[in-house]
Amino acid sequence: MLVVAALGGNALLQRGEPLTAxxxxxxxxxxxxxxxxxxxxxxxxxxxxxxxPQVGLLALQNDAYKPEESYPLxxxxxxxxGMIGYLIEQELENELKHKQPIATxxxxxxxxxxxxxxxxxxxxxxxxxxxxxxxxRAALSGWQIAQDGDKWRRVVASPQPKDIPDxxxxxxxxxxxxxxxxxxxxxxxxxxxxxxxLQGIEAVIxxxxxxxxxxxxxxADALLLLTDVESVYQNFGTPQARPLRKLTVAQGGRLDVPAxxxxxxxxAASSFAASGGFSAxxxxxxxxxxxxxxxxxxxxxxSND
Numbered sequence: 004m005l006v007v008a009a010l011g012g013n014a015l016l017q018r019g020e021p022l023t024a025x026x027x028x029x030x031x032x033x034x035x036x037x038x039x040x041x042x043x044x045x046x047x048x049x050x051x052x053x054x055x056p057q058v059g060l061l062a063l064q065n066d067a068y069k070p071e072e073s074y075p076l077x078x079x080x081x082x083x084x085g086m087i088g089y090l091i092e093q094e095l096e097n098e099l100k101h102k103q104p105i106a107t108x109x110x111x112x113x114x115x116x117x118x119x120x121x122x123x124x125x126x127x128x129x130x131x132x133x134x135x136x137x138x139x140r141a142a143l144s145g146w147q148i149a150q151d152g153d154k155w156r157r158v159v160a161s162p163q164p165k166d167i168p169d170x171x172x173x174x175x176x177x178x179x180x181x182x183x184x185x186x187x188x189x190x191x192x193x194x195x196x197x198x199x200x201l202q203g204i205e206a207v208i209x210x211x212x213x214x215x216x217x218x219x220x221x222x223a224d225a226l227l228l229l230t231d232v233e234s235v236y237q238n239f240g241t242p243q244a245r246p247l248r249k250l251t252v253a254q255g256g257r258l259d260v261p262a263x264x265x266x267x268x269x270x271a272a273s274s275f276a277a278s279g280g281f282s283a284x285x286x287x288x289x290x291x292x293x294x295x296x297x298x299x300x301x302x303x304x305x306s307n308d
Contacts, residue, residue: 223280
């Protein structure tokens with residue numbers, strides 16, 4: 004079975020933890036154990052991951068140096084994809100005792116410059132702030148900000164993925180049974196010029212939606228969206244909360260969930276299920292159990308009941 008496993012931000016950084024290299028490495032070690040179980044069970048594996056906190060931190064570091072010479076988000080996305088890919092690749096190699104070939108590929112993803120997301124930024128990046136500090140930073144740097152729980156963060160455009168120019172290379176690696184770490188941060192956002200050449204664009208593509216898009220293009224059998232909660236919940240965060248073990252695409256579309264957190268995961272899982280694949284949302288430590296339907300929330304095209 005070919006499995007695309009999308010690592011949530013918790014794979015690298017728990018909420019409130021400092022964004023240090025050592026903290027991220029320790030979290031990746033935990034993630035590597037769960038991912039290694041999938042490989043040891045005989046499955047082929049493609050790993051994707053987010054980069055919201057990391058790309059935001061790099062942007063802050065650039066602004067602190069020379070704001071007028073700050074690197075654009077596509078370049079910062081490539082830098083973070085290389086850093087995070089390195090950590091995942093190395094820790095997974097160590098966990099598998101170097102018996103499995105693993106490679107990290109910087110992945111370009113084409114978006115449409117006319118995507119309405121550019122007019123309505125929703126993707127959180129960078130550290131969290133209280134409202135006063137967020138507003139001050141926004142005024143200084145020209146950010147757009149939005150509330151994230153009880154904190155505030157910078158938001159940027161999150162356009163829909165339209166194409167993956169590196170798909171041929173990815174398929175070659177998968178065919179050779181290489182575990183691939185790719186689509187970092189949802190992929191490096193690029194647009195096609197009139198002459199079909201590619202150019203980077205200021206955006207951060209949603210990792211979950213991009214992972215579903217990649218899984219479909221690769222012809223994957225399963226898409227796992229791995230996070231820090233055991234499943235999708237009805238009435239999450241209330242005394243009436245209850246886990247949902249199976250959802251049809253239609254049921255998933257009717258759930259009232261925050262657009263910036265579980266919303267994209269449900270949309271991505273539903274999209275892949277509608278195309279005929281197996282998709283599930285659940286806890287990172289339950290990754291292998293999710294494949295057999297014994298953990299997480301499974302999405303199906305329609306109910307057979």
